[in-house]
Amino acid sequence: MTDTWLPSLITSTPQEGFELAITLSRRGVKYTQPDVEVLKKLRPDYANSAEGLTWASQVIAINFQTVAAANNYWRT
């Protein structure tokens, strides 16, 4: 991908960090399947499945570990 979508792992707050973890999780999907039309078609498969949502939450949790460590856990 030629656009810059990840200039930094640093965020102001834990919540923004969590949202960055979601972005990372989605980018992992998009790099694997760049066709937006296919992604749209697949969305109901996981967004309406208990398993699919749990797995999505797991990928976010793994990426949040990285973002939280990068930000020293936003300790003040």
Add this chain to the structure above:
Amino acid sequence: MTDTWLPSLITSTPQEGFELAITLSRRGVKYTQPDVEVLKKLRPDYANSAEGLTWASQVIAINFQTVAAANNYWRT
């Protein structure tokens, strides 16, 4: 989401930290599927399934790693 739900990863006790890990796990689901009605319908699919509960517990465990590290494991 516009509301502030994660101001900090710091908690007073390990148990509160575990409960925050549960909140993080549920937020990961909710960001992926914001429709509360759909989430309610899916609940029996995992809450009454041995597999679904194990996977839910796994996501909580991953998020608890993050929260525990943030709190220096509540060492006194």
Add this chain to the structure above:
Amino acid sequence: MTDTWLPSLITSTPQEGFELAITLSRRGVKYTQPDVEVLKKLRPDYANSAEGLTWASQVIAINFQTVAAANNYWRT
């Protein structure tokens, strides 16, 4: 939950730490499905399944990482 079940992550020995990791794994399940009767019914589904037992062991392994780090790996 109102009872205190996790006052500390510190244990005397690695083995007690492993048993605490099991407690954490079970609590992750119990927070998601608090109905003890449902949990009892589901037990045979994973305790008699090779897959279910491997996944249970995985959740314990993830929680044991947290407990072991909290205890500085019980290095003497």
Add this chain to the structure above:
Amino acid sequence: MTDTWLPSLITSTPQEGFELAITLSRRGVKYTQPDVEVLKKLRPDYANSAEGLTWASQVIAINFQTVAAANNYWRT
């Protein structure tokens, strides 16, 4: 369990550490299903399944992370 099976996470060599990781993985199963007869019956289900073996290897990998960190990666 009343016997002492995990007195320490420290091992002399990385290979002994890997074998300890296997022990931890099996103990995670055994705490969940203590009945040895049931475990024997389930063994073919994963030991003869590509998926089952990959998952078993994954639990070992997670536990090996813990044991390796405890031993400072056996750096000399």
Add this chain to the structure above:
Amino acid sequence: MTDTWLPSLITSTPQEGFELAITLSRRGVKYTQPDVEVLKKLRPDYANSAEGLTWASQVIAINFQTVAAANNYWRT
């Protein structure tokens, strides 16, 4: 494999680090199945499956943890 494909884990930016994590994830597949023709045939199986894409994103997330730590999270 005799070619050099991983001279370093260091990258200039987080985004390049994420792309290196994708490379690592693909290499993990390729070492297991070196036959490029087989890989091409399997591609639709995961690139058109919600589950497959989530799992691919998870492997990337795990490798990104490693790359991000190697780069001290690109803190400036």
Add this chain to the structure above:
Amino acid sequence: MTDTWLPSLITSTPQEGFELAITLSRRGVKYTQPDVEVLKKLRPDYANSAEGLTWASQVIAINFQTVAAANNYWRT
């Protein structure tokens, strides 16, 4: 196993470290199922399956985290 297959986690390059992670992943399988004939028979089950290859890549990624940390990420 009586042979020495893991004298050290230290490697000269990241790429050798990645290959050691593959060795660790395979050993995890082999300790669980030591019968080489069974392993040969199972190989097509995962090497020709998109899911199986993704999971294999995931175990490698987890082991690579360990090897990379042991080598201080080959920072120079």
